[in-house]
Amino acid sequence: MEILEIMTYIVIGTFIITLGIFGIKMLLKLGKASLSIAFNMIMGLIFLFIVNLFPIVKIPINLLTILVAGFGGIFGVGILVITKSLGLY
Numbered sequence: 001m002e003i004l005e006i007m008t009y010i011v012i013g014t015f016i017i018t019l020g021i022f023g024i025k026m027l028l029k030l031g032k033a034s035l036s037i038a039f040n041m042i043m044g045l046i047f048l049f050i051v052n053l054f055p056i057v058k059i060p061i062n063l064l065t066i067l068v069a070g071f072g073g074i075f076g077v078g079i080l081v082i083t084k085s086l087g088l089y
Helices: 002-053 063-085
Strands: none
Touching: 002 063
């Protein structure tokens, strides 16, 4: 019986270690993605404020423009500038 118990502990230990390594890898990937999204949002909001400093295009800062600039980043601010320039917004 003693060998069976040792083998059971080895299998359970290997399973826990494997799950731990997989979990750490997933957390690192999610953390990297979260940092990338946060950086994109911050850059979009900064560029929205910088664009509003120029008198050529005034983009109103409201919930819609903040969401577009936040989720779109620099590309989102570019879309806002183009739509404002074309008179669509």
